[in-house]
Amino acid sequence: MSVIDTEGKQYFSNSIYFADLFNFLLYDGRPVIDPKNLKELDTTQIAIPYGNGARIPVQKYRNLLKLWNAYMDDTAVYVMLGAELQGKTHYAMPVKKGLYDMLGYARQVDEARRSYRQKDKEGDLYVDGDILKIRLTSDEFLSGFRKGDKLIPIITATVLLSDKEWKGPRDLYDMLDVKDDTLLRFIPNYPINLIEPAKMSDSDFEKFNTELGLAMKVLKYQKAGAVEVIKATNHEMIGRETAVFLNRVAKLDLVFDEKEDQVDMCKAMEDYRKKSEVTGAITILRRRGASDDSIITEVMETFSVTKEYVLAILKEQAA
Numbered sequence: 619m620s621v622i623d624t625e626g627k628q629y630f631s632n633s634i635y636f637a638d639l640f641n642f643l644l645y646d647g648r649p650v651i652d653p654k655n656l657k658e659l660d661t662t663q664i665a666i667p668y669g670n671g672a673r674i675p676v677q678k679y680r681n682l683l684k685l686w687n688a689y690m691d692d693t694a695v696y697v698m699l700g701a702e703l704q705g706k707t708h709y710a711m712p713v714k715k716g717l718y719d720m721l722g723y724a725r726q727v728d729e730a731r732r733s734y735r736q737k738d739k740e741g742d743l744y745v746d747g748d749i750l751k752i753r754l755t756s757d758e759f760l761s762g763f764r765k766g767d768k769l770i771p772i773i774t775a776t777v778l779l780s781d782k783e784w785k786g787p788r789d790l791y792d793m794l795d796v797k798d799d800t801l802l803r804f805i806p807n808y809p810i811n812l813i814e815p816a817k818m819s820d821s822d823f824e825k826f827n828t829e830l831g832l833a834m835k836v837l838k839y840q841k842a843g844a845v846e847v848i849k850a851t852n853h854e855m856i857g858r859e860t861a862v863f864l865n866r867v868a869k870l871d872l873v874f875d876e877k878e879d880q881v882d883m884c885k886a887m888e889d890y891r892k893k894s895e896v897t898g899a900i901t902i903l904r905r906r907g908a909s910d911d912s913i914i915t916e917v918m919e920t921f922s923v924t925k926e927y928v929l930a931i932l933k934e935q936a937a
Contacts, residue, residue: 621866622705622779627681629833629863630701630777631658636684638828640699643775643811647825651686651699659683659698680718685770698722700774705867707778707786712793715774716808722772731762776810779867781840783816829860840868855880896921897931 630636633653641651661680682701689695700718708714734754758764778784787793789809796802815838823835832847839847861881865872872886873893896917903913914928 620705622703623681625863625866626703626777626779629859629867630682630703632859633684634828635830635859636682636699636701638826638830639701639775639777639813640686640773641827642822642825642830643813644773647827649827651688655687656699657685657687659685683722696770698770698772700772702774702776704776704778705780706782707784708776709786710793711776711810712787712790712808715776715810716790719772719774719808723769726769727761727763730764730767734762734764774811775813777813778815779837781816781838784812784814788812829856832856833860833864836864836870837868840870855882857881861886892921892923893931896923896928897935900928900931900935 630639633656637649637651637653637656641647641649644650661683680700681703684699686697686699687694688697700722702708702711702715702718704711754762754764789807790805791802791807794802794805796805813834815834818834818838820835823831825831826834836847858876858879858881861872861874861883862876864870865874870887871890872881872883873889874881874886899917899920900913903916908916910932913932914925917923917928918925
């Protein structure tokens, strides 16, 4: 499993950052989606392959899927929100996104069909009065879905966790070699909802309401200097989750205590630089045939560090 899969999923599993991501995508940053109204869903989807004699269902796994329960105009609204995290361009993302969404709708239809069968077994077939009967008509029985049934909408975001631009197709039409507009009228298109830090402006980063905006900005400018970006945004102290996420996804190689709730990113960078210098000096002294005792003494004097500090690095090198 890649760093993007593990660290990205870990970070966005936090409903605070997940909600901020979709508030940016759907509402231009307005905090419409409340993290408290998000519920984790099973990310497993079942695909039934057709053709070539295939009989075995294939499991597909989304990165993240949550149910948003909201109230709009005094009406309960349910929306499934899915996120696909990418470290690189996925050249078949419109198909992947369309497949996941359709599998999600197919699952809802199947759950409706099974619920009616369960009612049939229990004998609960009718309701009193003039209310519509539960028994399915012959047409409804064909699909197991009643005329008045509605599906929960599914919205999938594709998030490129990189400083690179998305080089692949942005909808299904980009993947087709069809120039005839008449034909395209009869071919459904599947656009992706792309969040791409490299193409975001500095004003876009300000639309986030959490440290996710800072994380996206660092991803964009990581080669130019992550700490400089952090200083410029007055976010020298950031939360542990964001620090760990950036350290591994943006490969910042910062040194800090991952048990602390807040991380001083500037100090973490300085600690990394000092550790790199000490490690380099130890390597040179080893090549010269110096003993561990002489290495410890010389490094302590040169870099003004403790004996325990040098011993810890020596232990890391020996591992």
